[in-house]
Amino acid sequence: MRTCTLEKNKSHCPCSFGCGKAGICCECLDYHRSLGELPGCYFPPEVEKTGDRSAARFIEVVRKQGTAYLR
Numbered sequence: 001m002r003t004c005t006l007e008k009n010k011s012h013c014p015c016s017f018g019c020g021k022a023g024i025c026c027e028c029l030d031y032h033r034s035l036g037e038l039p040g041c042y043f044p045p046e047v048e049k050t051g052d053r054s055a056a057r058f059i060e061v062v063r064k065q066g067t068a069y070l071r
């Protein structure tokens with residue numbers, strides 16, 4: 001049973017780009033996955049705002065910072 005709502009998802013979305021997919025996580029993930037990327041919520045704020053959603057950048061961040069910032 002689906003329990004998410006657009007409003008709830010938006011309240012957790014840290015994306016600073018306002019593309020129209022904010023809160024529609026399935027579309028956001030599908031879009032970035034199709035580009036070989038991750039959604040903005042996988043990045044710390046200072047990286048998220050650069051717009052670099054690449055897997056390489058995510059790996060670089062995790063190697064330097066670990067994953068605690070995701071929680």
Ligand code: SF4
Nearest residue numbers: 015017019022028040
């Ligand atoms: S992460 Fe990408 S698809 Fe998702 S809301 Fe931000 S800009 Fe849009």
